[in-house]
Amino acid sequence: MDIRTTGGPPTAEEIAAVDGLLGDPASLWEGGTRRPEDDHVGFGGAAARSRRPLLLPVLHAIQDRVGWVSRGGLEYACRRLSIPPAEAYGVVSFYGRFALDERPPLVLHVCDDIACKCAGADALCEALEKTAGPAGKTWHRSPCLGLCDRAPAALVERAGAAHDERQVAPLTIDVAQDILRGSDWPQAEVPALPDRPRKLLRRIGVVDPESIDSYREHGGYAALRRAIELGPEGVIRQVTEAKLLGRGGAAFPTGRKWDSVSKAPVRPHYIVCNADESEPGTFKDRELMERDPFAVIEGMTIAAFATGCEKGYLYVRGEYPLARRRIENAIDQARARGFLDCDIEVRRGAGAYICGEETALFNSIEGKRGEPRNKPPFPVQAGLFGKPTLVNNVETLVNVLDIVVEGGAAFAATGTPDSTGTRLFCLSGHVREPGLYEVPMGTTLRALIDLAGGLRDGHSLQAVLLGGAAGSFVTERQLDVPLSFEGTRAIGATLGSGAVIVLDDSADVKQILLRIARFFRDESCGQCVPCRVGTVRQEEVLHRLLSDRNGEARDSDMSLLSDIAQAMRDASICGLGQTAANAIASGLTQLKVING
Amino acid sequence: MAERVFVGLPKRLVKVSIDGQEMDVLEGATILDACRQLRIDTPTLCQLETLTPVNVCRVCVVEVEGSRVLVPACSRTVEAGMKIQTDSERVRHSRRLVLELLASSVDMSLCSPQVHGWMRRYGATPERFGENVATVAQPVKIDNDLYVRDYSRCILCYKCVEACGADAQNTFAIGVAGRGFDAHIATEFTAPLPESACVYCGNCIGVCPTGALMFKSEYDMRQAGTWDESQQTVTETVCPYCGVGCMLELHVQDNSIVKVTSPLDHSVTEGHLCVKGRFGFEFVQRRRG
Numbered sequence: 001m002d003i004r005t006t007g008g009p010p011t012a013e014e015i016a017a018v019d020g021l022l023g024d025p026a027s028l029w030e031g032g033t034r035r036p037e038d039d040h041v042g043f044g045g046a047a048a049r050s051r052r053p054l055l056l057p058v059l060h061a062i063q064d065r066v067g068w069v070s071r072g073g074l075e076y077a078c079r080r081l082s083i084p085p086a087e088a089y090g091v092v093s094f095y096g097r098f099a100l101d102e103r104p105p106l107v108l109h110v111c112d113d114i115a116c117k118c119a120g121a122d123a124l125c126e127a128l129e130k131t132a133g134p135a136g137k138t139w140h141r142s143p144c145l146g147l148c149d150r151a152p153a154a155l156v157e158r159a160g161a162a163h164d165e166r167q168v169a170p171l172t173i174d175v176a177q178d179i180l181r182g183s184d185w186p187q188a189e190v191p192a193l194p195d196r197p198r199k200l201l202r203r204i205g206v207v208d209p210e211s212i213d214s215y216r217e218h219g220g221y222a223a224l225r226r227a228i229e230l231g232p233e234g235v236i237r238q239v240t241e242a243k244l245l246g247r248g249g250a251a252f253p254t255g256r257k258w259d260s261v262s263k264a265p266v267r268p269h270y271i272v273c274n275a276d277e278s279e280p281g282t283f284k285d286r287e288l289m290e291r292d293p294f295a296v297i298e299g300m301t302i303a304a305f306a307t308g309c310e311k312g313y314l315y316v317r318g319e320y321p322l323a324r325r326r327i328e329n330a331i332d333q334a335r336a337r338g339f340l341d342c343d344i345e346v347r348r349g350a351g352a353y354i355c356g357e358e359t360a361l362f363n364s365i366e367g368k369r370g371e372p373r374n375k376p377p378f379p380v381q382a383g384l385f386g387k388p389t390l391v392n393n394v395e396t397l398v399n400v401l402d403i404v405v406e407g408g409a410a411f412a413a414t415g416t417p418d419s420t421g422t423r424l425f426c427l428s429g430h431v432r433e434p435g436l437y438e439v440p441m442g443t444t445l446r447a448l449i450d451l452a453g454g455l456r457d458g459h460s461l462q463a464v465l466l467g468g469a470a471g472s473f474v475t476e477r478q479l480d481v482p483l484s485f486e487g488t489r490a491i492g493a494t495l496g497s498g499a500v501i502v503l504d505d506s507a508d509v510k511q512i513l514l515r516i517a518r519f520f521r522d523e524s525c526g527q528c529v530p531c532r533v534g535t536v537r538q539e540e541v542l543h544r545l546l547s548d549r550n551g552e553a554r555d556s557d558m559s560l561l562s563d564i565a566q567a568m569r570d571a572s573i574c575g576l577g578q579t580a581a582n583a584i585a586s587g588l589t590q591l592k593v594i595n596g
Numbered sequence: 597m598a599e600r601v602f603v604g605l606p607k608r609l610v611k612v613s614i615d616g617q618e619m620d621v622l623e624g625a626t627i628l629d630a631c632r633q634l635r636i637d638t639p640t641l642c643q644l645e646t647l648t649p650v651n652v653c654r655v656c657v658v659e660v661e662g663s664r665v666l667v668p669a670c671s672r673t674v675e676a677g678m679k680i681q682t683d684s685e686r687v688r689h690s691r692r693l694v695l696e697l698l699a700s701s702v703d704m705s706l707c708s709p710q711v712h713g714w715m716r717r718y719g720a721t722p723e724r725f726g727e728n729v730a731t732v733a734q735p736v737k738i739d740n741d742l743y744v745r746d747y748s749r750c751i752l753c754y755k756c757v758e759a760c761g762a763d764a765q766n767t768f769a770i771g772v773a774g775r776g777f778d779a780h781i782a783t784e785f786t787a788p789l790p791e792s793a794c795v796y797c798g799n800c801i802g803v804c805p806t807g808a809l810m811f812k813s814e815y816d817m818r819q820a821g822t823w824d825e826s827q828q829t830v831t832e833t834v835c836p837y838c839g840v841g842c843m844l845e846l847h848v849q850d851n852s853i854v855k856v857t858s859p860l861d862h863s864v865t866e867g868h869l870c871v872k873g874r875f876g877f878e879f880v881q882r883r884r885g
Contacts, residue, residue, distance in 0.1 A: 001766055001767065001768055002793070003793075004792070004793040006787065006791045006792070007784070007785065007787075071784070071785045074784070074785075075784070084768030084769075084771070084793065085784035085793070086768055086769055086770050086771040086773075086782070086783050086784045086792065086793065087761075087768055087771045088784070089771065089773055089782065089783075089784040089785055090771035090772050090773045090782070093773040093774050093775070093782075094773075094774070094775050095775075096775070100785075352775070369772065374651050374668065374671055374672075376672075521776060521777065522776060523776070524775070524776040524777070525775060525776065525779075526752070526772075526774065526775050526776040526777065526778070526779030527652050527779070528651075528652050528653070528654050529652070529653055529654050529655070529694045529697055529698055529751075529752075530654055530690070530693065530694060530697065532752070532776060532777055532779065533697035533698065533700070533701050533777065534693070534697055535776070535777075536701075536729075536730050536776075536777045537697060537700070537725050537729065540725070540726070540729055540730065541725070541726070544726065556724075560724065560725065563689070563693060564693065564697075566686075566689055566690075566693075567689060567690045567693035567694065567697075569665070570657070570665055570666045570686055570689070570690045571654040571657045571665070571666050571690040571693070571694060572654070572665075573651070573652070573654075578665060
């Protein structure tokens with residue numbers, strides 16, 4: 001295709017940003033200046049089109065350097081990568097973190113999602129509105145930033161040649177104002193994990209997350225050595241015997257997935273580590289990546305070895321700058337030592353919850369809009385670049401280490417017969433000690449909340465949001481539910497991503513339900529009708545229902561909501577639409593939020 | 597000696613059951629193909645024989661035994677032993693809701709009578725979401741002499757993007773931009789068409805199911821109240837410009853060509869034309885005097 005650009009020339013900064021990543025253009029055809037030979041020799045076709053997966057990294061480079069993506073900058077990226085500008089515009093406008101309008105180099109993203117709401121994020125935003133003007137210029141409201149244990153949270157971005165991005169939590173109005181004035185911002189404090197028996201988390205706070213030697217001193221790479229002794233089939237047998245279920249939310253048997261990929265006849269095989277943890281209230285993968293990154297890479301290496309993968313990608317959430325740096329460092333060190341089975345490339349998300357859906361994540365790596373694909377075909381048959389792909393969550397991969405070392409049967413001895421091992425739970429909201437807790441599967445919700453110090457004095461429990469925005473509400477009388485896949489299923493709930501947001505009687509549940517509705521409206525990719533329009537109608541009807549003082553239209557609005565919910569559940573392409581009504585439906589039926 | 601042609605492996609027949617009726621379908625066929633074989637009227641909006649299925653509108657969903665969610669008939673291929681329900685309560689519910697959600701947010705008045713028939717069949721009442729609901733209403737985009745874009749009629753079926761892209765024209769002048777309810781069809785930075793890569797083949801108009809994309813001539817006549825399909829004749833001819841042999845259908849009203857299309861099932865065009873065949877008819881109606 002011919003690329004027509006009409007948006008004017010890129011700035012020197014934009015060119016520097018793009019060329020800094022891609023190197024200087026080799027010819028006129030790749031965005032360079034015209035040389036005599038360019039009149040006779042062109043560059044295009046499959047070779048040019050194969051650069052499409054570089055689109056997101058290039059867009060990040062521009063945004064990091066300039067703070068936003070101008071038309072000239074985008075078109076320069078298009079010429080360098082042979083991408084039609086209309087398609088690239090579709091991609092850049094899809095991701096929430098890319099700015100298409102000029103904005104100041106320093107931007108503050110303030111989380112106003114559920115856990116931060118419980119910690120006063122709304123008051124913080126109101127104060128910011130008064131001092132720094134309305135959201136949308138120097139500061140923005142953001143969905144969950146995955147710092148719920150230190151709420152309220154924020155993320156600061158400073159564009160420029162010395163680009164910097166940092167998490168700030170807890171955020172106070174004074175700190176926010178200091179940041180916006182450009183003074184140095186404080187590093188987020190790293191809380192110590194509670195002193196209790198830990199398995200998956202045993203190295204956290206103990207090991208130096210930036211040193212492979214420290215990791216090895218603490219038992220690192222014993223699992224890879226054992227895996228090589230066992231051989232690929234032996235590893236898959238152990239993982240299957242361990243009855244490990246995926247920890248990302250869908251709880252698919254990991255062994256079965258690995259077996260399918262290893263047997264897939266088409267080559268190459270890809271491995272993708274899904275670190276796009278965006279479920280509100282979830283921060284377990286961030287903690288693992290920030291504080292034990294080598295374990296994630298070792299787990300990925302074992303998985304790649306067992307399933308015969310030729311190339312790996314780790315797709316990390318754009319809002320996790322520290323995790324990204326630590327993971328990149330871990331890969332570099334492992335590569336230098338020859339500890340990688342296949343090379344692993346880190347890809348950075350750009351603000352799209354939907355990219356946590358595995359097929360949307362593939363599209364994002366491929367440089368496209370993060371729209372989920374219809375299944376079948378499943379990733380194990382045709383995933384990334386249409387090839388067999390193993391996708392595993394961060395926590396799942398870290399579990400593999402113990403399985404390989406101690407054996408599948410020993411691993412399965414912990415937990416319940418159907419949900420083996422331990423599980424990471426992210427406690428946030430109104431508990432005394434929010435944080436990451438590791439307990440054997442089957443521990444009751446009550447015991448988990450007690451571990452976190454219980455509720456504040458003088459407050460009683462209103463509800464627990466289990467599994468984040470895609471999860472559901474659990475009430476006081478269901479607190480003895482065993483936290484296992486089958487136990488939560490029995491009461492119509494889900495473990496989901498391991499988010500446990502505790503709400504006491506001071507929480508405004510109406511506002512939380514509306515926040516969840518807004519979340520899905522904002523995060524729907526817009527591809528399929530049930531979700532694109534359904535999430536909007538759901539929010540509208542919910543607004544009406546919750547502000548309806550005398551309950552006149554209550555019954556019709558309730559039935560409207562359940563009609564929308566059923567269509568979203570039945571007819572949406574992916575899990576986002578299919579679960580977008582869960583929390584709201586459970587909140588309306590379980591909690592007293594409706595008047596009259 | 598004649599050149600050898602590889603015709604592919606012989607296809608087997610697959611046994612499936614649709615609404616209790618057992619039938620044999622060629623493997624590789626979609627559920628929609630099978631439904632049409634049985635003359636089961638299945639609603640579709642984003643599906644077109646000449647384009648890659650995108651399965652986004654979800655109005656064709658059917659229930660397949662053993663599947664947790666409904667599946668899109670337009671893209672799901674048949675598998676041996678599949679038990680399919682095309683008129684179950686769940687199917688009717690989702691089809692109704694999809695039509696309601698669309699019609700409550702988009703102006704669907706220019707959709708084909710068939711679409712309005714499906715709305716009646718499934719009892720769609722888009723008004724029930726209430727007044728003051730979000731819609732995609734916006735001003736019509738008129739930035740060139742050949743066609744107009746009225747995105748308040750756009751159901752985001754992706755057909756125009758596919759026709760502009762790899763399925764037909766390979767021009768890639770438009771794409772889907774934005775996200776969620778704000779997702780929309782756009783050129784880069786929503787630049788006017790003359791500043792974009794558009795080559796005015798009009799193939800996007802050819803595939804648009806809702807009248808969001810329209811000949812300027814048709815738009816002007818509709819605005820003037822003179823557009824009258826009952827007064828139009830269709831004359832089939834072959835495009836006079838080059839040697840490809842594209843078949844044209846000239847839509848004529850009051851002895852003037854008002855629109856040009858090509859049949860979807862034509863072996864040369866598959867419904868697609870170029871700017872000359874689609875819009876270069878002015879010389880025919882240059883009248884002397």
